[in-house]
Amino acid sequence: MNFRQLRVFLTVADLGSFSAAAEHLYLSQSVISRHVSGLEQALGSLLLDRLPRGVESTEAGRVLADYARRLFALEAEAQTALEELRDLRSGRLRIGASMTIGNYLLPRILASYHDRYPYVDIELSIANTDTIQDDLHERRIDVGLTEGFVDDAAFNVRAFTDDELVPVVAANSKLAAIAELTLEDLAAAPCIMREAGSGTRAVIEQAMARYGLNFDYAMSLGSTEAVKQAVIAGAGFTIAPLHTVDNELRAGQLVQLRPTNFVLRRPLHLLQLQNKQPTRASKAFIDLLNEQIASALHGVDTD
The missing domain is CATH 3.40.190.10 (Periplasmic binding protein-like II)
Incomplete structure (x- = not known):
């Protein structure tokens, strides 16, 4: 099914005429008619009754229009969700930290992160280094913070x-x-x-x-x-x-x-999977972590 044809059909069905749809979509009536006819041929069903004044949806047209409205609503919802992720107005941050880091270093940093990005859900799991590596392998977390030695080619490891x-x-x-x-x-x-x-x-x-x-x-x-x-x-x-x-x-x-x-x-290590695109939420966390560590080293309070 051609989505462009579907969008043109729904516009015609909602506005009740080819001319109104053409004006709304900035297309000629012949192009509008060609899109609708092409969709009808592809589906093998008449979707619109052509009347002396305008058009009226057939039974098949009403069924298709209902699905089309839901489909385009989902498209708009997906676009909004992606925009919110881009601006961190939604999202999820999943961190695995070994006990010392999770209990003593992270709470203050995560509080600052929440202040900056209040709509991002934060999930912190505290475990030993071996478990954190397993969780990263299985993609149960986005970022690992460990005290122990890590020697695994699957990870990008650096001391923070x-x-x-x-x-x-x-x-x-x-x-x-x-x-x-x-x-x-x-x-x-x-x-x-x-x-x-x-x-x-x-x-x-x-x-x-x-x-x-x-x-x-x-x-x-x-x-x-x-x-x-x-x-x-x-x-x-x-x-x-x-x-x-x-x-x-x-x-x-x-x-x-x-x-x-x-x-x-x-050293305290930051672990991420190699060749995995970091989420916007995890990238923002790493930026904040670097910022707060640098501030602590220079004796600056960032709160």
Whole structure:
């Protein structure tokens, strides 16, 4: 079915004459007549009764006109939806973030994003690095933000910032009283750590391997909050991103250990599928993320 012919037919049917349709569409009456006749021949049905004054739809014409109105209404709706997506007056942003990023870095950024683009639906799933990679592969999310190492040719990976990992322990721990603490002292103490598959744990284990050391894991827990509470309770020490324990350090619930010659920083990664066109919502998010990270590095408050 030729949509141009269909649009001409509907205009004739709605206005009741070839001449009125010709004037409305800025076409000659002969062109209008040719389009309608061509459509009737293609469908094998008479659509309009030609009367001495104007036209009147046949039964087939009324049925087709009803469908045509709905079809062109959907066309207009699709065009409006695309325009709204272009201007971010609608859309959906699906982010997968590892726990440290999702719980401590993203809430402020997502609040700013919502202020700028209030009509975009935001979906944030918090999981470990392995799960986020799986979700990206299966296209369940548009953007991944991870702490762990990512080595997969299917992804476009870049570091968007970094953070510092610091050993912490309860204030009354014997470790806190050691004047010249070494990594060997830590390796001999019970360690509370995130679960296998956690980006934080992977970074720490790789760093310790360079020193030829392994930690004695007393517990492997599924969230940063659980790890912190176990350490505060005196179950052992942990190594955690500094911004995740900042409040507890200020409150005196935890103290930072400073082993000799130990500094551990890690990049935080932004992941997207290779060869996949980013959505307008996800591109706007990445632009805002870069803006806020740059502002934080220069000490500028963007709110």
